[in-house]
Each structure stands twice: as C-alpha cells, then as structure tokens.
Amino acid sequence: MLILALALHLLAAIVWVGGMFFAHVILRPAMAPMPPAERMALRGRLLPRFFAVVWVAVIVLFVTGYGVLYFGYEGLDGAGLHVRLMEGIGLFMMLLFGWMYFRPFKLFMQALKDDDGQAAAFEFERIRRVVALNLVLGLIVSALAGTGNFWG
Ligand code: HEM
Numbered sequence: 217m218l219i220l221a222l223a224l225h226l227l228a229a230i231v232w233v234g235g236m237f238f239a240h241v242i243l244r245p246a247m248a249p250m251p252p253a254e255r256m257a258l259r260g261r262l263l264p265r266f267f268a269v270v271w272v273a274v275i276v277l278f279v280t281g282y283g284v285l286y287f288g289y290e291g292l293d294g295a296g297l298h299v300r301l302m303e304g305i306g307l308f309m310m311l312l313f314g315w316m317y318f319r320p321f322k323l324f325m326q327a328l329k330d331d332d333g334q335a336a337a338f339e340f341e342r343i344r345r346v347v348a349l350n351l352v353l354g355l356i357v358s359a360l361a362g363t364g365n366f367w368g
Pocket residue numbers: 225226229232233277278280281282284285289295299302303304305306307309354357358361362363364365
C-alpha cells in the first residue's frame with residue numbers, strides 16, 4: 217500500500233511539474249507567432265483541460281504525501297528535512313494554484329466569453345506568473361525529494 221501511495225505521489229508530481237514545464241518552455245514560445253486572438257482562444261481550450269488534470273494531481277499529492285508521512289514515517293518527527301521542506305513548499309504551491317484557479321483563471325475564462333481581449337491578456341499574464349513560479353518550486357521540490365535520503 218505504501219509503495220503504491222509513493223508511486224502515485226511520484227506520478228502526480230511528474231504530471232504536474234512536467235505539464236508546467238511543457239506549457240512554459242515548449243508551448244509558449246511555439247505559440248508566439250500566432251495572432252493574439254487565436255493564441256487566447258487556444259489557451260481558452262487548453263487551460264481548462266490542463267487545470268482539471270492539475271486538480272487531480274494536487275489531490276493525489278496531498279493524500280499520498282500525508283499517507284506516506286503518517287504510515288511510512290510515523291509523522292513529521294520521523295521524517296528528514298527534505299520531507300519538511302517538501303511539505304512546506306508543496307502546500308504553498310497548492311495554495312497558489314487554488315488562488316490562481318479561482319481568481320485569474322475564472323476571470324480569464326469570463327473575459328474570453330465576453331470577448332474582452334485586454335482583460336483576457338491581463339488575467340493570462342497573472343496565470344503565467346503563477347505557473348512560472350510553481351514550475352521553479354516544483355523542480356526544486358522534486359530535486360530535494362529525490363535526493364533527500366542522502367542528506368535530509
Ligand atoms: C502536502 C505536501 C507533500 C507531502 C506531505 C509530501 C510527502 C512526501 C513523502 C513523505 C515522501 C517520501 C520521501 C522519502 O521517502 O524520502 C515524498 C516523496 C516525494 N515527493 Fe512529496 N510530499 C508533498 C508534496 C510534493 C510535491 C508538491 C511534489 C512535487 C511537485 C512532491 C514530489 C515528491 C517526489 C518526486 C518524491 C519522491 C522522492 C523519492 O525519490 O523517494 N511532493 N513526498
């Protein structure tokens with residue numbers, strides 16, 4: 217059970233961080249030559265799909281993270297520094313994602329519905345910054361988590 221939980225935890229991290237990496241590093245520059253209206257419309261189709269997947273990944277990371285912590289390590293007292301850092305940074309990433317989903321992302325989708333290109337561009341910029349920050353934090357957390365047993 218513990219092994220299954222850790223495997224799901226790892227897969228959820230790969231999906232979330234890998235998805236952000238692809239969006240930011242590969243997709244964004246590839247979309248740059250497109251006309252702005254087309255670019256926004258494409259974002260309006262891909263972001264709801266990606267964020268639905270991220271919700272699943274966040275719930276899986278949370279449940280399996282605490283599952284492994286309490287059934288594998290008997291709580292934070294038994295865990296190394298890398299797990300404490302992962303919990304702190306991980307919870308911050310999840311809160312940031314939740315805020316971004318319920319504020320800028322909802323406003324972005326509304327702006328697209330209202331055909332308000334300026335508002336959509338403004339909200340998308342806020343989404344982009346959160347994704348960029350979560351990408352950096354996600355890469356750091358993954359590196360800390362993967363190496364922590366040798367130093368944590
Ligand atoms: C509520 C937040 C979280 C908790 C409580 C938590 C807890 C844990 C625990 C207890 C382990 C096992 C550590 C070990 O055996 O050394 C683990 C592993 C791991 N976690 Fe998390 N985690 C959280 C969030 C995250 C997030 C947000 C990410 C990345 C986006 C992440 C990525 C990883 C990775 C890659 C491993 C595998 C490390 C290995 O190779 O053993 N975790 N996590």
